Amino acid sequence: MRLPPLVYLLGLVSFLMDVASEMVYPLLPLFLASLGAGAGTIGLVEGVAEATASLFKVVGGRISDRMGQRKPLLLLGYGLPALLRPILALALSPMHVLLYRFLDRLGKGLRTAPRDALLAEAVDRGALGRAYGLHRGLDTLGATVGPFLAFLLLPHVGVRGVFWLSAIPALLAVTALLWVREARVEKEVREAVDPPSPLRLAYLRTLPGAYRRFLLVSGIFALALSSNAFLLLRLKELGLPQEEVTLAYTGYNLLYALLSYPMGGLADRVGLRRVVALGFALYALVYLGFAWAQTAFWGVALLLLYALYSAAFEGASRAYLATLVPREAKATAIGLYHTVVGVLLLPASLLFGLLWQHLGPGIAFSTGAGLALLALGLFLTEAPLKKP
16 A cells, blocks of 8 residues: 655655754754853753643644644744744844744644644555654654754854754755645534643543543653663763764664654554554663663664664554544644653653662663553553554
């Protein structure tokens, strides 16, 4: 079964926008420092940015479902970061950078749920794994290409020059969106199923039980998730030089990108639930491995296994989620899922950091593995692992 052109088009849009974003992201801490920002200010900027992205995902989904359209939110969500690049390139103070990061992540929040819903609506149920796998692969490939382009351009144009040039792939992404075509949900249908606000508990009662159970499982699993920075810190602690840590992380992103589509195809063949369960298990295995690892070799091997987890879980979990809710509520429910998981990532990383600081990395990684296994156990008790 061939994937429709819309899937490739949305993948291309995400690839281009990730190239643009990742050209900028690695340079921001040093750029902020050059403007006089201390560690606390840098943390504030990134904290506001990530919180904004998380909180506005459910907002973007809600607006999209009420409109019965996805494309307007995509144009707004991708257009904001593209058109506001001058704020960053001309920044003279950390507050200018904060304003840009807020608007950039606002755009990401508004576009994520409508885009995932549009992907789900574009393909048959039996091709969801491949569709989301292809999209995640292209998205991650962009995250690999972006820093490499910044590395090549930096000696020639400087930091601000890289910021200006990053607008080119961002504007190309928005241009590609103009070719998107979608079916519109009629107003009468939307009004007939208009649910309460997703920020109220009553909203959950309007959604299928399978969605509510998966949201609970995902919330527990989110507490096991910590920043990838801790994995890189562990590699350095195991004796890997800084340059090789960077190389290992590039290898992780590249392998993640290459494996995403094949893992999506596997999910379509054996069932989405089975590959989601595999993702939980792989995560637990990797974290247990990092808890016990004694050499840099095993650390790098575990990081590459982590790429397999990312490729298996990220696409399959999004595809599985899309099967749990009806079309008229799909973007709102997807946005709520992303918001819940995103909000929980902050306490998850704080907990992991405190455990590492006071009890050591072994306890921190073991705790993450335990929470992942708890999520897996709850997921397996919901229903047999059958398709999807």
